[in-house]
Amino acid sequence: MNFKNVGIVGLGSYVPERIVTNFDLEKMVDTSDEWIKSRTGIEERRFAAEDQATSDLAVEASKKALEKAGLTAEDIDFIILATGTPDYLIQSTACIVQEKLGAKNAAAFDLNAACSxxxxxxxxxxxxxxSNMYKRVLVIGTEVLSRVVDMQDRNTCVLFGDGAAAAVLAEVEPGYGIISQYLGAEGEDQETLRVPAGGTRKPITPEVLEERSNFLKMKGPEVFKFAVKALPKATISAMESGNVSVEDISMVFPHQANLRIIEAASKRIGIPVEKFYMNLNKFGNTSSASIGLALGEALDKGLVKKGDVIALTGFGAGLTYGSMIIKWAY
Ligand SMILES: CC(C)(COP(=O)(O)OP(=O)(O)OC[C@H]1O[C@@H](n2cnc3c(N)ncnc32)[C@H](O)[C@@H]1OP(=O)(O)O)[C@@H](O)C(=O)NCCC(=O)NCCS
Structure with a gap:
């Protein structure tokens, strides 16, 4: 069987208008711009407007991705939407996006692998x-984390932001497109990073609201330790399976969680940190949107060109991690 060459043929991103700076957060919790910048590299992030939900951000990013690909919503035959912050617990956000876009020929479902x-x-x-089952797949990473982050918890509320990115996948000319990938999961770390209540294990009750366990809880240093191992493992494994060397990689698009994590990963992988594209200073950690947001910005700046070999690499709750190597196709 001849497998098709598949690549990204259009990419779009969207962030809400409202900018929340570190100085704004100083007024809400016991923190400082100096602490946040020195420990994470983050200076500001975007928060969705009150009437914006995760699907609304996804739709804006998807429209741009379709335009870049020169396609209409009806050309899409599958939508995969990655999020940890869906509009609703039941009814996938992908189906809401399908309707809003008018992608009436597309099957649609959500996938939750957190920031990966x-x-x-x-x-x-x-x-x-x-595998020849579908022709054009719209992949979306979209989050409204500002609704699940506890704005009274300085350990987490300074880290996250809202945003969306979308990519259209389709067949590309031979020699281009996705070269290889590596995905992993370590489910044994059960309490490192999660929203403990609001699901079936612990439904919302007055006690839950009192203890604020309907908001994100994180063991920061444990996530840090995991991340500095997981990012290199995923990236190096993907490079090895694609027979790609560190010299071949023109740019890496890491999950935008923390500047220090990225610096440590760069050393372990052996790719200079200058090749790691970062915009976390402006958007913070937007979970499943962050890699696409970074890639979209780099494309708009003309930093990724046809034939460039790039790596996407991420880690997140679950715990999960993953990397993909792509020879850029346009
Ligand atoms: C969260 C993180 C930035 C904390 O950095 P750190 O250098 O490990 O800091 P620590 O957790 O050791 O905390 C040091 C101190 O700063 C305090 N602190 C935590 N958040 C703070 C904030 N926003 N402002 C000021 N002080 C803060 C802590 O309470 C602690 O104080 P203590 O020593 O008096 O107890 C870091 O652990 C991290 O980035 N982890 C990974 C998080 C991540 O990527 N999550 C998303 C995964 S997808």
């Missing part, structure tokens, strides 16, 4: 096209 979601979803979409 974009790489997981790209991998699933690639497999669907390679």
């Amino acid at each position: 979601g974009f790489v997981y979803a790209l991998t699933m979409g690639t497999a669907l096209i390679k």
Whole structure:
């Protein structure tokens, strides 16, 4: 069987208008711009407007991705939407986006791999096209984390932001497109990073609201330790399976969680940190949207060109991690 070459043929991103700076957060919790910048590299992030939900951000990013690809919503035959912050617990956000876009020929479902979601979803979409089951897959990473972050908890509320990114996957000319990928999960770390209540294990009760366990809880240093191992493992494994060397990689698009995590990963992988594209200073950690947001910005600046070999690499709750190597196709 001849597998197709699959690549990203259009990419779009969207962030809400409202900018929340570190100085704004100084007024809400016991923190400082100096602490946040020195420990994370983050200076500001975007928060969705009150009437914006996760699907609304996804739709804006998707429209741009379709335009870049020169396609209409009806050309899409599958939508995979990665999020940890869906509009609703039941009814996938992908179906809401399908309706809002008018992508009436598309099957649609959500995927939750937290901050690794974009790489997981790209991998699933690639497999669907390679196997000849579908032709054009819209992959979305979208989050409104500002609704699940506890704005009274300085350990977490300074880290996250809202945003969306979307990529259209389709067949590309031979020699281009997705070269390889690596996905992993370590489910044994059960309490490192999660929203403890609001699901079926612990439904919302007055006690839950009192203890604020309907908001994100995180053991920061444990996530840090995991991340500095997981990012290199995923990236190096993907490079090895694609027979790609560190010299071949023109740019890395890491999950935008923390400047210090990225610096440590760069050393372990052996790719200079200058090749790691970062915009976390402006958007913070937007979970499944972050890698696409970074890639979209780099494309708009003309920093990624046809034939460049790039790596996408992420880690997140679950715990999950994943990486994808792509020879850029346009
Ligand atoms: C969260 C993180 C930035 C904390 O940095 P750190 O250098 O490990 O800091 P620590 O957790 O050791 O905390 C040091 C001190 O700063 C305090 N602190 C935590 N958040 C603070 C804030 N926003 N402002 C000021 N002080 C803060 C802590 O309470 C602690 O104080 P203590 O020593 O008196 O107890 C870091 O652990 C991290 O980035 N982890 C990974 C998080 C992540 O990426 N999550 C998303 C995964 S997808």
